[in-house]
């Protein structure tokens with residue numbers, strides 16, 4: 001069996017066009033969605049991610065602002081900026097790029113972001129909303145994976161789904177979202193003994209461990225759907241995922257590539273969440289219906 005390679009770039013383009021349509025509708029109500037990004041320090045990967053987010057904002061028609069702080073910035077300065085942005089009606093999404101330097105109390109910073117503008121979905125209120133299945137902002141990477149599966153009409157209901165990686169950003173929210181859709185979910189992580197005994201059972205395998213070549217063909221069930229969330233830069237400068245793409249492609253039914261798979265969808269779902277936030281803002285504003293009718 002040779003897998004269909006899911007084109008995350010093409011899907012991202014389609015979803016961004018859907019976002020642009022909604023941006024135009026919002027313009028009729030006098031609202032332009034705005035995203036503020038806070039970047040602290042000089043982490044090279046974070047700079048690339050932030051640039052990609054700003055480029056996506058321009059493509060979709062969002063207003064964007066970037067606040068850059070030096071690596072030795074104080075937590076108080078960053079929190080003051082977030083509080084100012086919380087009160088700014090032209091900003092509908094606020095995102096603090098992670099990781100933060102070690103002097104920052106991560107939870108304190110994330111809990112400062114207004115839960116109504118928390119387009120990453122990292123505020124504890126939004127984490128809790130995900131747990132009880134009443135999601136406000138789905139975290140962008142698992143949201144992108146969900147959209148990829150939907151785009152190929154791959155139902156997760158009743159399927160064995162194995163998530164490799166238990167991070168707060170990807171693995172845990174992914175598992176919760178899949179559970180909400182009635183999948184049977186197992187989460188594996190760095191301490192899992194004999195990873196293959198779990199992965200071989202997966203109808204759908206989502207890998208977000210950050211280890212090149214962690215998943216090889218013998219670990220994958222024939223016909224499985226394999227979603228690779230990993231992004232690893234090798235010594236020769238090339239980008240690879242966590243899955244041995246060429247080997248596993250011969251055994252799976254669907255597979256995502258790295259680059260060109262989940263990555264473009266992560267940024268795209270950030271646009272989606274920001275547009276959604278602006279729509280909620282407009283709907284909650286007195287006189288919104290009148291402006292729409294005008």
Ligand code: GUN
Pocket residue numbers: 095096097098099120140141169
């Ligand atoms: N760092 C790595 N992934 C992410 C993400 O999805 N959001 C933020 N804010 N930082 C990240």
